[in-house]
Amino acid sequence: MAMSCRYAARSCARQLRATPSAQTMCVAVSSRRWNSTEAAATNPKINTIVDQISQLTLLETADLVSTLKTKLNIPDLPVGGFAAAPAAAPVEEAEEAAPAAQEKHLFTVKLQGFETASKAKVIKEVKSLLGLSLVDSKKFVESAPKMMKENVTKEDAEKMIATMKELGATVVME
Structure with missing residues (x-):
């Protein structure tokens, strides 16, 4: 039952022309579609972390990355994208x-x-x-x-x- 964006826009435009009450229905369909992508991250703990990270500056983000690498023991990869040292x-x-x-x-x-x-x-x-x-x-x-x-x-x-x-x-x- 998925419809393309173009088809949804056309049907909403037709309904708007037909009746004034159809405007609320088109808004409901578009908001449902917009909220469906947002519903993927429903964990409030993850949402707060994402909000906090998005407010960091570039230098703070670089510090966060380096701290996570050391805490999680993630090795730095060389420029070529391959690991020079074995996993052990x-x-x-x-x-x-x-x-x-x-x-x-x-x-x-x-x-x-x-x-x-x-x-x-x-x-x-x-x-x-x-x-x-x-x-x-x-x-x-x-x-x-x-x-x-x-x-x-x-x-x-x-x-x-x-x-x-x-x-x-x-x-x-x-």
Whole structure:
């Protein structure tokens, strides 16, 4: 029994022309249709939260987002929209913190800088290593120093460092 907006408007216009009491019926139909989308959020607790959030400034909203991320343990995603670290990263951090004397097996590779003459080559290599788009990899390289990968094995980290140094980039393993 759903009718299109155009059909409802035409029928209301016809009824308005026919009788003056039909105006109240058209208003009732349109208000019912308008209220049907509003009826989806009937929880008063959610309505108050939405009202409070809608009154925040941009800076307050950014603070709210960062606070929710830390409280709910939501990781920040890199620009490419993919997770650089595996899902079990918090467990590994806890394991690494407990035995400090134990030898480190996973490393972080960080891009410190690059030679301006080899900027294009470095961007292409970052694109292939991280799986970013060309624009994202250009932004990534230009914002150096920046972390490239986390939780990388020593062998993989050394390979990445060697290839990046050949291209003229300064990369460190932490």
